[in-house]
Amino acid sequence: MRQSQLFTKTRREAPKDEVAKNAQLLIRAGYIHKEMAGVYDLLPLGLRTFDKVVNIIREEMNKIGGVEAHLSSIQRKELWEQTDRWSDENVDVWFKSALKAGGEVGFGWTHEEPFTALMREHVSSYKDLPVYAYQFQTKFRNETRAKSGLMRTREFVMKDLYSFSKDEAEHQKFYDKASDAYMRVFERVGLGDVTYKTFASGGSFSKYSHEFQTLSDAGEDMVHVSKEKKIAINKEVFNDEVLADLGVSKDELVEEKAIEVGNIFSLGTRFSDALGLSYKDENGESRPVIMGCYGIGPARVMATVAELLSDDKGLVWPESVAPFRVHLIEIPSESPDVHNEAAELYRELNEAGIEVLWDDRDARAGEKFADSELIGIPLRVVVSEKTLAAGKFECVERASGHTSHKSISELIGHLTA
RNA sequence: CGGGACGUAGUAUAGUGGUAGUACACCUGCUUUGGGAGCAGGAUGUCCGAGUUCGAUUCUCGGCGUCCCGACCA
Numbered sequence: 001m002r003q004s005q006l007f008t009k010t011r012r013e014a015p016k017d018e019v020a021k022n023a024q025l026l027i028r029a030g031y032i033h034k035e036m037a038g039v040y041d042l043l044p045l046g047l048r049t050f051d052k053v054v055n056i057i058r059e060e061m062n063k064i065g066g067v068e069a070h071l072s073s074i075q076r077k078e079l080w081e082q083t084d085r086w087s088d089e090n091v092d093v094w095f096k097s098a099l100k101a102g103g104e105v106g107f108g109w110t111h112e113e114p115f116t117a118l119m120r121e122h123v124s125s126y127k128d129l130p131v132y133a134y135q136f137q138t139k140f141r142n143e144t145r146a147k148s149g150l151m152r153t154r155e156f157v158m159k160d161l162y163s164f165s166k167d168e169a170e171h172q173k174f175y176d177k178a179s180d181a182y183m184r185v186f187e188r189v190g191l192g193d194v195t196y197k198t199f200a201s202g203g204s205f206s207k208y209s210h211e212f213q214t215l216s217d218a219g220e221d222m223v224h225v226s227k228e229k230k231i232a233i234n235k236e237v238f239n240d241e242v243l244a245d246l247g248v249s250k251d252e253l254v255e256e257k258a259i260e261v262g263n264i265f266s267l268g269t270r271f272s273d274a275l276g277l278s279y280k281d282e283n284g285e286s287r288p289v290i291m292g293c294y295g296i297g298p299a300r301v302m303a304t305v306a307e308l309l310s311d312d313k314g315l316v317w318p319e320s321v322a323p324f325r326v327h328l329i330e331i332p333s334e335s336p337d338v339h340n341e342a343a344e345l346y347r348e349l350n351e352a353g354i355e356v357l358w359d360d361r362d363a364r365a366g367e368k369f370a371d372s373e374l375i376g377i378p379l380r381v382v383v384s385e386k387t388l389a390a391g392k393f394e395c396v397e398r399a400s401g402h403t404s405h406k407s408i409s410e411l412i413g414h415l416t417a
Numbered sequence: 418c419g420g421g422a423c424g425u426a427g428u429a430u431a432g433u434g435g436u437a438g439u440a441c442a443c444c445u446g447c448u449u450u451g452g453g454a455g456c457a458g459g460a461u462g463u464c465c466g467a468g469u470u471c472g473a474u475u476c477u478c479g480g481c482g483u484c485c486c487g488a489c490c491a
Contacts, residue, residue, distance in 0.1 A: 009427095009442080010453095011427095011441090011442085012453070013428060013429050016423095016428090016429070016430090016483090017423095017424095017482095017483050017484055018484085019484065019485075036482085036483090037482085037484085085491080091491085092418095092489070092490090093489090093490080109491095110491070112491080141490085143490080144488085144489065145487095145489080147484085331450080331451060332450065364449085364450060364451085364453075364454070365450070365451040365453095366450095366451075366452030367454095368451090368452085369453085371453080384451065385450095394451095
């Protein structure tokens with residue numbers, strides 16, 4: 001993409017109403033725009049990074065047998081009354097609205113009910129199970145206090161997967177696979193080293209649920225973590241019983257703040273009982289389906305990467321989620337050769353399937369470099385009179401600052417290796 | 418939802434009961450061209466409503482909005 005066509009502008013200063021580093025950087029670099037408290041737009045750069053996170057999650061969900069669907073946001077009141085999750089006393093995050101035709105609807109803040117109800121039409125035999133269905137879908141939550149930039153918002157996309165299994169053993173097998181898939185997601189987006197599978201409260205159908213907590217001072221949660229054993233315990237369930245279950249002692253754990261980037265939960269028959277989702281086993285006996293749910297918010301993941309992998313100059317994206325792989329910087333020159341050379345390099349990189357943001361704007365070098373560092377694309381390639389004379393482009397890695405000089409073929413070889 | 422802070426231009430900030438200032442961004446021109454460059458000129462603003470007052474951006478009340486702490490977060 002040509003940067004002259006990118007309608008977003010960078011800013012030197014963060015808006016004063018954003019304190020969270022993730023929002024400050026993402027707004028300054030033109031990735032997101034704030035509509036109101038807890039409601040953000042994704043701008044072109046932000047959408048590209050968001051989509052990369054989404055695709056990584058999608059690939060990992062597909063690998064473990066996930067099948068993607070997309071359910072509606074508008075929810076029937078009657079369905080949620082069956083699980084006792086319609087009233088504002090029980091669920092305080094509902095956005096609700098009256099239908100002009102009569103009746104009332106809610107805007108989905110999660111999707112256990114509709115997914116479970118849907119499966120009643122498609123699951124009737126043990127032969128139909130297991131089912132692992134997921135979606136990337138917008139959730140609406142009427143939070144009393146949105147905060148921390150993209151960390152807690154009122155509208156956000158969530159990948160929510162629901163597992164439908166015949167029995168506990170089958171459920172547990174998938175639950176563990178999903179857990180592994182989650183860790184792979186966080187590794188791929190660059191958070192693997194600081195993200196811990198964390199024991200958290202389980203609810204009525206299992207002793208524990210698991211959160212994936214990324215250690216960060218920007219986090220809302222407190223966890224007790226063993227970096228050596230690569231496990232953590234949420235403060236809310238930190239007690240002797242948990243310590244005994246996990247075989248760890250208090251001495252090996254340190255308390256740290258963390259961002260919850262994912263959560264997996266065994267639901268047992270809570271929803272299948274309430275909504276009547278059952279199947280016939282081999283003997284013709286009716287049995288309730290065992291369920292689990294598995295959530296990740298891609299925008300929160302994006303914000304967490306921004307929060308952790310940035311420096312005083314701006315964002316530093318890992319290649320896996322960067323909006324582009326190469327930021328091609330053309331230093332304006334009176335000679336048309338520089339522009340022509342940049343255009344040629346842009347063409348060849350695109351042809352090689354490499355995503356390039358070409359800064360073809362009529363701006364000074366200093367401004368372009370500063371913008372480039374703020375935007376955080378992994379590799380900066382400079383075309384100028386200097387590089388033209390040298391016959392090689394200047395290549396600077398955003399993360400390390402490592403500089404090298406490469407010809408077109410060397411550069412493409414390096415990027416496609 | 419409880420507590421606190423705040424609301425001045427696109428952004429960040431001064432300031433005042435009597436003509437609202439600066440920086441960046443923006444527009445025009447010239448200069449400049451490897452680290453947010455310079456000069457000259459220009460356009461743009463007091464969240465909304467009521468009250469006090471000769472006069473309110475400033476004071477008072479109400480509303481709306483934003484942030485922070487807490488509560489909440491299957």
